[in-house]
Amino acid sequence: MINIILFGPPGSGKGTQAAILIEKYGLEHISTGDLFRYNLKNDTELGKEARTFMDKGMLVPDDVTIKMLEARVLESKDPAGFIFDGFPRTIAQADALMDLMKRQSSEINALVKLEVSRDEIISRLLERGKTSGRTDDQNEQTISKRIDVYLEETAPVFGYYDRLEKSYSVDGLGTIEEIAHRLHAVIDHLCELQNEES
Ligand code: ADP
Numbered sequence: 001m002i003n004i005i006l007f008g009p010p011g012s013g014k015g016t017q018a019a020i021l022i023e024k025y026g027l028e029h030i031s032t033g034d035l036f037r038y039n040l041k042n043d044t045e046l047g048k049e050a051r052t053f054m055d056k057g058m059l060v061p062d063d064v065t066i067k068m069l070e071a072r073v074l075e076s077k078d079p080a081g082f083i084f085d086g087f088p089r090t091i092a093q094a095d096a097l098m099d100l101m102k103r104q105s106s107e108i109n110a111l112v113k114l115e116v117s118r119d120e121i122i123s124r125l126l127e128r129g130k131t132s133g134r135t136d137d138q139n140e141q142t143i144s145k146r147i148d149v150y151l152e153e154t155a156p157v158f159g160y161y162d163r164l165e166k167s168y169s170v171d172g173l174g175t176i177e178e179i180a181h182r183l184h185a186v187i188d189h190l191c192e193l194q195n196e197e198s
Helices: 014-025 032-041 045-055 062-075 091-103 118-132 140-154 156-163 176-197
Strands: 004-007 028-031 082-085 110-115 167-171
Touching (some): 004 156, 014 028, 014 082, 028 062, 032 062, 032 082, 062 091, 110 156, 110 176, 140 156, 156 167, 167 176
Parallel strands (some): 004 082, 110 167
8 A cells, every 4th residue: 555645836736647646556536625626516514614715725724624534535445545635734634644544554655745836836727727617726816825825834744744754856847747757756666665665
């Protein structure tokens, strides 16, 4: 089992790359953003609660997010591993994930960060907003707020895994294939490490 956190600012390409990785490695993709959007669309209580935060570019409170993520992981039957996308976004979420993995007799193998500059992110998100129907991608103020929240609350999560010697960085600029190739190199390396241990 191999569990990976795909990390990086909004618009860094996590969702696009996760879709490629699950095909190649048979992993299960869990995106908290997608889970919230599903609830929004279906007008659930959780969706109603999340909407106010998402529309402002703020994080949904940790207790709500962690509960949703745990339920989604426990729902999964016998996966080869998970790719977490958009989670953990705070230190409290990182602690909760560590705890959850321990309870499953498993662990997070690595956090892999996609590096993309602020200017590139803003232009990508505005472009995505034209077609995705995501209101949080159509407003430059909301985008800017999400980047600020990323830098203040989420970026420290990189340090958390760095101290555990589990952090990797990949250049997030280039074609989708080029970036996928860089990620494959990291994950193949992780698989080798795991084979050596077993
Ligand atoms: P992006 O990475 O493009 O900003 P996501 O689809 O990952 O978008 O998330 C959209 C929104 O959902 C976030 O701005 C936030 O409001 C909420 N969200 C997603 N994941 C989390 C999380 N782990 N903790 C708190 N809020 C979250």
